Amino acid sequence: MTHETNTPATGTARRSLLTAGAGAVLATGCSRLAPASDRQGGPSATATTQGADLTPGAMTLFDDPSYNFNGLLALGASGAGAAEVGEVLTAVNAINRAGMSAQSYVTTFSRLGDRLMAPPEGGEPDGQTTRFRALRAAQYYGQALFFVLGSDTPGDEERLYKAGRAAWDRFCSLCEPPPVTDRVPYGNTPLPVWFFRPDGSGERRPTVILTNGSDGQNVDMWTYGVPAALNRGWNALVYDGPGQGQLLFVDQVTFTPTWEKVVAPLIDWLSRRQDVDTRKIALTGLSMAGDLVPRAAAFEPRLAAAVAMPGCVEPWRGFPPEIRQILRPGKAETNEIWNKEVVPNLPEADAATMKKRFEPFSVPAMLAARQGKIFTDFYTPARAVQALTITDVVSRIRTPMLVLDYEGEQFYPGQPRELYDKLTSPKDYVKLTAAEGAQLHCSPMAPQLHCEVVFDWLQETL
Incomplete structure (x- = not known):
């Protein structure tokens, strides 16, 4: 584990790519585990090589x-x-x-x-x-x-x-006590919430809002935070935001780039409770929420601390450069490339990967995928992913922030460090490693160690 602390005083041609076969591109850069290009634009190892290196023996x-x-x-x-x-x-x-x-x-x-x-x-x-x-x-x-x-x-x-x-x-x-459940107002579709407390005493406590990524479920927020919070005397709020859980799969509401508008009503709701210490409300974000949480912190001053797990400034870079090159300034040209040159060459498994990665950003893409079809409008969801870029707002953050990184980070390599370097607020950087069994995106084999790092930092910061 590496740890840094700072408290400041104040490509390839598209045509040649496509004729080589889009399936090969996706196999090396667009699967669940596949790495994106690094932040300097150089190639990373293939998914197969990286996975073998970082998941040896019994980990395979x-x-x-x-x-x-x-x-x-x-x-x-x-x-x-x-x-x-x-x-x-x-x-x-x-x-x-x-x-x-x-x-x-x-x-x-x-x-x-x-x-x-x-x-x-x-x-x-x-x-x-x-x-x-x-x-x-x-x-x-x-x-x-x-x-x-x-x-x-x-x-x-x-x-x-x-x-x-x-x-x-x-x-x-x-659960004992069972979490308080509610529907917090948000636009036309309220957010389902589950508010966990260590007990029913009503004691005023610090509270962590646990934010999921682009494809996690509520059970993942249990693994990555609820027991850790309760065992330390904290409250924990689990919720579905746009592009997640109920809002995506049932209500058909996709991701928004203005995540502060999601977090603000959650803080409003918490602030009305007598068992919440409003001076000690923290926000964590797992996976792609490592981009959503800094965005919220840039505009929501009531947060006492925030954790990006891992740090991310541009989710669009999580797609391989060959896929990003499809996106042109015009919708018609982009979609023509997608439908005539890319989709016909997609192997079945890679088509499924694209369906999964784009469904949180496009209801038509999700509905088409449920019919066994691939979406025809690449332009709209691609622009929606691009809109999540936060490089121009990181300097606004005043909230103390912990940025996690992982050895072998597959989706956002280099971006945790990039976020940390751009922060001007009190900040810490921790990289979890293979030596601890905590390698890969979100430390899938070491969530307890992951929670120890996060909550030790939160306890110290607050």
């Missing part, structure tokens, strides 16, 4: 690094009770025996979720058994949900989301 559950990364996330969640090592490894063996594919992955994990939502054989479960079976079911439904667009049944996406949500809600209802 699947040969395909994108599936392997998801499997490691499930395995890592075991420490928080959001998975079971034996269940995950049994599912991995079953998938490998059946032949690694989106279909085998989705079928295996969704059936595991179904089994856990049913009573166990041989007896009546007590509340704790039912509670944690539901939490694990939420994890496994989330695993199936991630790859469903590449399966034989892409239309199951909303059903799988709702199954995972039902499991999460059952888990929450059996």
Whole structure:
């Protein structure tokens, strides 16, 4: 782990690319695990090479690094009770025996979720058994949900989301005390929230708002923050924002670049509660939310601290340069390139990757994907991703900020350091490493260590 602290006083031609085959481009730069180009624009290692280097031996559950990364996330969640090592490894063996594919992955994990939502054989479960079976079911439904667009049944996406949500809600209802639930006003679509407290005493406490990324589910916020907060006497607020959870899969609301307008009503809601110390409200952001959180901090002065996990200033750079080159100034030209030169050359697996990566930014893209089709309008969601760039607002941040980085960061290499260097507020930089088993985007194998770093910093900062 490397740690820095600072408290300041005040390419290739498009035509040749496309004739080489878009599938090869996606295989090296657009899968779940694949690296983007670095911030100097130079090439990174391929996904296969990087995955093999950083997930040796027992860390290689699947040969395909994108599936392997998801499997490691499930395995890592075991420490928080959001998975079971034996269940995950049994599912991995079953998938490998059946032949690694989106279909085998989705079928295996969704059936595991179904089994856990049913009573166990041989007896009546007590509340704790039912509670944690539901939490694990939420994890496994989330695993199936991630790859469903590449399966034989892409239309199951909303059903799988709702199954995972039902499991999460059952888990929450059996917590002691159960989280306070509400719908916080936001535009035309309120934000569902779950407010966890260590107890029902009403004591005024510091509070962390946990922000998910572009494809995480509520169960991930449990793994990456809720128990860590409660065990330290903090409150924790989990929510679905635009492009996430219920707002995406049911309400069909996509990401917004003005995340401060999402955070502000959450702080308003918290500020009306007697058990919240309004001087000590922190905001964390996992995965792509490492871009959303700094944006919110730049415009929301009521935050006492913020954590980007990892830091990100331009999510668009998370796509390989060859894909970014498709985007032209004009919509018509861009979409002609996409539909006539790229889409016809996309292998099935790579098409599924593109569907998944663009659905949080385009309702038509999501609905087409559920019908087994790839979107025809590349221009609109690409511009929506571009709009998340925050390089011009980082200098506005006055909130103390922790920026996390990871050895082998696949999606935003170089960007955590770039965010840290641009910050003029009190700041810290921590890089988690393979020597600790905490490598790769969001440290999938070490969420407990991840939470220790984050909450030790929050405790010290506040």
